[in-house]
Amino acid sequence: MSKVQEHFKIRMTENGFLHHEKVLTVDTMNPNVKRVEYAVRGPIVQRAVQIEKELKEGVEKPFKEVIKANIGDCHAMGQKPITFFRQVLALCSYPELLEDNKFPEDVKNRARCILQACGGGSIGAYSASQGIEFIRHDVAHYIERRDGGIPCNPDNIYLTTGASDGIVTMLKLLVSGEGTSRTGVMISIPQYPLYSAALAELAAVQINYYLDEEKCWSLDVSELRRALQAARQHCKPRVLCIINPGNPTGQVQSRQCIEDVIQFAAEENLFLMADEVYQDNVYAEGCQFHSFKKVLFEMGPKYSDRVELASFHSTSKCYMGECGFRGGYMEVVNLDPDVKVQLTKLVSVRLCPPVSGQALLDLVVKPPQKDEPSYGSFIKERSHTLEMLAEKAKMTQEILNEVPGITCNPVQGAMYCFPRIQLPPKAIAEAKEKGQVPDMFYCMKLLEEKGICLVPGSGFGQRDGTFHFRITILPPTEKLKIVLAKIKEFHQSFTEQYS
Structure with a gap:
């Protein structure tokens, strides 16, 4: 067989068609993905x-x-895992261990409760797309306790695959338009690269506002205003993203700063996204975590009735550090009811967040109580971390x-x-x-x-x-x-x- 015949034979498929160039190449792929950096x-x-x-x-x-x-x-x-979390998750993964007397009774009760809410009594079954209902109720109660009794509706809670899943989902809903009407999203500089990567993938316009390094990476509303006014020349700013406590900068925003940001968002008609995954990680004397939801409602109906807010939390950080379970939630406030229908549709496409992550989240938002056997070890481990x-x-x-x-x-x-x-x-x-x-x-x-x-x-x-x-x-x-x-x-x- 000649070389020409050999070459021709190699390039023939079973159906007799010649091979052509690959369908997917760097030149033909989605150009937005090429702009993503992490x-x-x-x-x-x-x-x-x-x-x-x-x-x-x-x-x-x-x-x-x-x-x-x-x-x-x-x-x-x-960092060591919290014993109570891992014990309950072990029982959920292998229910036969419920017969083992090595596990405290409160651990067994929590595992039974979670398993009863799962299809077929197994965390291997899909859950509702928005997350297991009783866990969303527990998250709502947690938020109410954290925020001093401000009501939280479980229907506004969406369980997520880590906080990043919720953040990207909200950005998908928010980004629209073409040319100078393209959605602009304000992000802090320095920022966590999830934001710039997601905006590149969605072809949104990134609007940088700079934190003040000389003042311990503080946020100044005058800088927000400068960035906003400059951006209006080439896009339509619609979203303001805040990370508190800060990543990578490690600052904790004062209550006054949060009030100023909320007032700015109200004046400029911006959708607020509050990334609060480090809310238990506050170390400096005089610093305290204030949730955007709490401050928003304490500012009164002028703001709490109209400012649109999505806030995010995760099981990956704080004292838990359970990154691999990919547990998290987002709460939406003042979301248009018709948009909420679309949000629920969008999360249903990915079926559901990992059920093991949902189970872990339930343990985080509803840890052992004082009268339960696991309380002492839980508090000791949490405090030590x-x-x-x-x-x-x-x-x-x-x-x-x-x-x-x-x-x-x-x-x-x-x-x-x-x-x-x-x-x-x-x-x-x-x-x-x-x-x-x-x-x-x-x-x-x-x-x-x-x-x-x-x-x-x-x-x-x-x-x-x-x-x-x-x-x-x-x-x-x-x-x-x-x-x-x-x-x-x-x-x-x-x-x-x-x-």
């Missing part, structure tokens, strides 16, 4: 995974392990501020800090020669030389001419001390090398 799992993390493989293969490195301080994955960083995070927040800020060329604001809440780094002009020039953003260049060198995986500030957004990195405070105390010591050592040698 720095938290970006090039630095991909390189970290490669280095881990190299270490296993025996490749010599100046370190023995890669320490990933790039992501808020609590249990991966050594939050106390350790508070200690590490303080330690991280103090150690980083000892390093010449690094400035770190107080970590008031959440699980991260976002220190500013001074980079020598020579380093900035070399980074540009290599086609890298300077803080990406810095973080990549830190990874290669010290085995520490951080996320460059450019992945979250920052003011021009400033450079940062995000570090999580989650590693165990002794490991976190090693991470901070290596950052200190690296920054000093990096500065000397390029000065």
Whole structure:
């Protein structure tokens, strides 16, 4: 057989058609997806995974392990699960354990209650698309307790696959229009990359408003107004997103700030999205978490009857840290009834959130009570986790501020800090020669030389001419001390090398 015949045979299909180019290529794919970036799992993390493989293969490195301080994955960083949560979930997953006398009676009762609400008595069955009804009622009661008795309607609760699922779902409803009428969404800079990624995928217009680093990453309404007025030249601003406590910046908003934001949203007719997944993570003296829902209703009917709000919470953060179960909820306030029908339709397309995540959420919003056997251990474990995070927040800020060329604001809440780094002009020039953003260049060198995986500030957004990195405070105390010591050592040698 000649080469021409061989080539022709290879290119023939069983049906006798010639193969053509692939239907899906980088040129033919959805262009919005190509614009999506997610720095938290970006090039630095991909390189970290490669280095881990190299270490296993025996490749010599100046370190023995890669320490990933790039992501808020609590249990991966050594945080212990809450015993009560895992016991109930174990019984839900394997109901035969209900006959085992090792488990406290309140654990068994909770498992039975959850299983009774599941199809066929199994968490392997689909649930209602909006979430299991009795769990939505428990979430509503939790919100009422948290907010001092302000009513919460279970019909306004949607259980979600983590908070991110709810956030993206709401953005899908909100984004519309073409050209200068395209929906504009206001997001804080620095921001959590979920927002910029979702807006890129939906082809929405991202409107940046800057947090004030000099004032502990505070939010100023005058900056919101500046960003809004500038954006009106090229889009229709309709949405204002707030993260409180902040990610990556770790600030906790004052009640006055929240009032100002709500008043601004009312004046400018903006839909408010409040990302409140770190609401139990508040460490700094004088700081307190205030939910947007609570403040909105305490401001009276002038605001509570008309400002549209969606707020989000998750089982992945706080003292729980159960990222893998993908549990969460959103509450909608003042949503148009016809839009609510569309929202319910939209969530039904994905059938339901993970039922194991829904079960976990129920335990979070309705933990053991004082008269129940599991109460003592639950309170002890919860308190210990939050106390350790508070200690590490303080330690991280103090150690980083000892390093010449690094400035770190107080970590008031959440699980991260976002220190500013001074980079020598020579380093900035070399980074540009290599086609890298300077803080990406810095973080990549830190990874290669010290085995520490951080996320460059450019992945979250920052003011021009400033450079940062995000570090999580989650590693165990002794490991976190090693991470901070290596950052200190690296920054000093990096500065000397390029000065």
